[in-house]
Amino acid sequence: MNNLLYFIPPEKHNSDDLILLLNSHPEIKFVSLVAVDLGNNHTDEKIPIEIFKKDIENFLNSGVQTDGSSVFLPKIAELNNAKVDIIPDLNVKWFIDYNHDNIDPDTNLPIGTLIIPSYLVHDEKYVGSRSVLKSAISNFKSQMINLFKTNSHLLKEFGINSTDNIEDVILTTATELEFWVQTPGDKADIENLSTSQILKEQYWKRTIGPVRTALEKSLELLNKYDFEAEMGHKEVGGIPSSLNKDGRFTHIMEQLEIDWKYSTAMQTADNELMAKNIIKDIFVRHGLDVTFLAKPIEGVAGSGEHTHVGVAVKLKDGKIINLFTPSDMNKYYLSSIGWGALMGLLKNYEVVNPFITSSNDALNRLKPGFEAPVCIVSSIGHKVEIPSRNRTVLAGLIRDHNNPLATRFEIRSPNPTTNTYLATAAIYQAMLDGIKNIISANKTNEELLKEFSKSVGEEGFYLEKDRAYRSEEDVFEHYTEEERNKLFGIPPATVWENIKNLDVYKDKVKILNDGNVFTKNIIESFKTSILIQWTTELKNRIIPSNMELVRSCKKLHDSNTATDLDVVNWEKINEIRYELMKDSLNKKSLFTKIREAIDNKQYDLVSSLQLEMNNKIQLLKELYLQYKKNLFEIIE
Known part of the structure; x- marks a missing residue:
C-alpha cells in the first residue's frame, strides 16, 4: 500500500498536474465534491474519474450542480429556487478515500475516491458552512491588517516596523x-x-x-x-x-x-x-x-472535541509572531490582542454557543460533574509563572514559557457533532469584536488584566457590569448553582433556549454579521435547520425511545415475598409512568403535551415540557433501579 496516493496539495490543483497524477494512479476511480450545508450534513457523490478528466477545467471552475434536495439550506434553497452549485476549493488539500473492501483487479489496490472539499453556491451567493468560515477568515485578516495600519502602538507592541512587512495573518x-x-x-x-x-x-x-x-x-x-x-x-x-x-x-x-x-x-x-x-x-x-x-x-x-484557536502574523522575512503572546511572558499573561480575543469570546458567547451546541445530544453533555463546561467563564492561571489547567471553565489559556508560538485558547464546549466550520467562524467573529474594542481603548496590560478579573457589579470599559468572567477555582465545587448563575449567567438547558439567543441578543448578533460573514439569510436558515432537527428528533426519536423505557419498567415483585417498601416503590414508579405516557379523557400525558406543542409551534412550551420529561425519565430510571435491587426474585 506504500504506492497509494493519499492527498494532493493545493499547488497541484491545476489540470496538467492533476491529469499526470491521476493517470499514474489508475486505482483512483471516482471523484466526490464534498460540501457541508448549514445542518452539518456533507455531500458525497461518485463521479467516474474519466468524466472528471475529460472536462477537468470546467470541473475546477464550475463544479457540479444539484437541485438542492441533497443539502439542507432552509429558507435559501427552496423548492421553487433549488439549484445549488458545488464548487471545488482549490486552496486546501484534497484527499483520496480508499475502499479496502473493493480491490481493483488490474492494480490489486483498493479503489480510491478523490475527495475535493467544496463550497455551496445558490443564486451566485456562497451559502454553506465552508463559505461562512471562508468569509470569517477573510474578514478577520483584513480587519487585523487595518488595525495595524491605524494603531502605531500595536506595531510597537509586537516589534513590527511597518504593515508593509506583514505578509499574512494566520488563523x-x-x-x-x-x-x-x-x-x-x-x-x-x-x-x-x-x-x-x-x-x-x-x-x-x-x-x-x-x-x-x-x-x-x-x-x-x-x-x-x-x-x-x-x-x-x-x-x-x-x-x-x-x-x-x-x-x-x-x-x-x-x-x-x-x-x-x-x-x-x-x-x-x-x-x-x-x-x-x-x-x-x-x-x-x-x-x-x-x-x-x-x-x-x-x-x-x-x-468532547476541545478546540484550540490562535492568531499569528507572518512577516515577509519569514518570521512568525504569535499575536496572543505578550512582549514579556514572565510579566504578562497575554498581549493586548490576546486579551481582546478572550474577552470578545466570553462577552459574545451567547450568540457563539448556538453554533457549537446545537442538538439534544450536545446539550446532554453539558452538565455539572462530567468535566464539561456549563458557564461562560475562563481561567488564565493563578500566577503568570503557573499555566492554567482548570478543566471546569469554558475557555482556558494555554501557555508555554519556552515556546511563545504555543500561546492559544482551548475552548472546551465543542463536541464531535459540532459544525467546526460554523463554530470556528463564530469564535473568530466574537474575538475580533473584543480585539477591536481593546485596541481602540489603548489600555495598559495591567488595566486589561483588571478588566478581565472584574467582579459582578463592577463597571468595565468593555465587559458587562452584571457578570464575572474569570475563575481559577473549580466552578462546580467552589460555587453553588445559584452562585454560578449569578456570576456567569444561566446556561441554556435546551436547544430552543440556545438558538433563541440569536433573537434575544440582537446587538451581539450584529457582531456575527460584521463583514457580511453571518448574513441574515444564513442565520435564519441555520436557526430553521436546527429548529427542525430539534423538534423532529424530540418527537420521532426521543419520545418513542422514552416510551419503550416506560414500557420496560414492569412490575417485578411477587406478593408472597414483597415487602411494603417494594409496594411503595412500585406505586411511585407506576405514577411516573402514567404521568409520562398515559392519556385519559380529562388528562393528557407529558408525551402527548410535547407532541401537541411541537405541532402548534409553541417552542417555549416544548422547551419547558422537555425539561420536565427529562427530569421524570431520570427519576424513573433511579427509582426502578432501587426497586429491582430490593427483590429476591424477579418475575418477568
Whole structure:
C-alpha cells in the first residue's frame, strides 16, 4: 500500500498536474465534491474519474450542480429556487478515500475516491458552512491588517516596523477528537461504567486486542494523510473487555481520544471531517462500532472535541509572531490582542454557543460533574509563572514559557457533532469584536488584566457590569448553582433556549454579521435547520425511545415475598409512568403535551415540557433501579 496516493496539495490543483497524477494512479476511480450545508450534513457523490478528466477545467471552475434536495439550506434553497452549485476549493488539500473492501483487479489496490472539499453556491451567493468560515477568515485578516495600519502602538507592541512587512495573518486551530467504540449490539452497563469512571480505571490505560490494533492503524493512516498524528489514548469512560473461550474479545466499550497537529482554520475543519471517516472505517474493519455522539451513554462522561484557536502574523522575512503572546511572558499573561480575543469570546458567547451546541445530544453533555463546561467563564492561571489547567471553565489559556508560538485558547464546549466550520467562524467573529474594542481603548496590560478579573457589579470599559468572567477555582465545587448563575449567567438547558439567543441578543448578533460573514439569510436558515432537527428528533426519536423505557419498567415483585417498601416503590414508579405516557379523557400525558406543542409551534412550551420529561425519565430510571435491587426474585 506504500504506492497509494493519499492527498494532493493545493499547488497541484491545476489540470496538467492533476491529469499526470491521476493517470499514474489508475486505482483512483471516482471523484466526490464534498460540501457541508448549514445542518452539518456533507455531500458525497461518485463521479467516474474519466468524466472528471475529460472536462477537468470546467470541473475546477464550475463544479457540479444539484437541485438542492441533497443539502439542507432552509429558507435559501427552496423548492421553487433549488439549484445549488458545488464548487471545488482549490486552496486546501484534497484527499483520496480508499475502499479496502473493493480491490481493483488490474492494480490489486483498493479503489480510491478523490475527495475535493467544496463550497455551496445558490443564486451566485456562497451559502454553506465552508463559505461562512471562508468569509470569517477573510474578514478577520483584513480587519487585523487595518488595525495595524491605524494603531502605531500595536506595531510597537509586537516589534513590527511597518504593515508593509506583514505578509499574512494566520488563523491556527486544532481539535481533539473523543469517541466511543464498542462491540456492535452490546448494551451499556451504566452502573459499571459510572463506577469505572469515578475510579479512573480506564483513563490513559493500555489498550488491548482489536481496540489497540485499530487505534494504532488509525494513527499510522492519519500520518499517511499528512495529519501528523500526535497522540491516541483511552479517555475516562469505559470498562474492561472480556475474552471468550475462542480467544476473541467481547463486550468492548471504551472511550478514546485521537489528536493531530494544528493547521489553518479551514484545513483543520477539513482534516477533522476526513479523520472521522478514516477512524470509523478502520474500527469497523476490526469489528467495532464507533460513535461520535456527544453523549451516547446517559450518566457517563460524554465526548468532547476541545478546540484550540490562535492568531499569528507572518512577516515577509519569514518570521512568525504569535499575536496572543505578550512582549514579556514572565510579566504578562497575554498581549493586548490576546486579551481582546478572550474577552470578545466570553462577552459574545451567547450568540457563539448556538453554533457549537446545537442538538439534544450536545446539550446532554453539558452538565455539572462530567468535566464539561456549563458557564461562560475562563481561567488564565493563578500566577503568570503557573499555566492554567482548570478543566471546569469554558475557555482556558494555554501557555508555554519556552515556546511563545504555543500561546492559544482551548475552548472546551465543542463536541464531535459540532459544525467546526460554523463554530470556528463564530469564535473568530466574537474575538475580533473584543480585539477591536481593546485596541481602540489603548489600555495598559495591567488595566486589561483588571478588566478581565472584574467582579459582578463592577463597571468595565468593555465587559458587562452584571457578570464575572474569570475563575481559577473549580466552578462546580467552589460555587453553588445559584452562585454560578449569578456570576456567569444561566446556561441554556435546551436547544430552543440556545438558538433563541440569536433573537434575544440582537446587538451581539450584529457582531456575527460584521463583514457580511453571518448574513441574515444564513442565520435564519441555520436557526430553521436546527429548529427542525430539534423538534423532529424530540418527537420521532426521543419520545418513542422514552416510551419503550416506560414500557420496560414492569412490575417485578411477587406478593408472597414483597415487602411494603417494594409496594411503595412500585406505586411511585407506576405514577411516573402514567404521568409520562398515559392519556385519559380529562388528562393528557407529558408525551402527548410535547407532541401537541411541537405541532402548534409553541417552542417555549416544548422547551419547558422537555425539561420536565427529562427530569421524570431520570427519576424513573433511579427509582426502578432501587426497586429491582430490593427483590429476591424477579418475575418477568
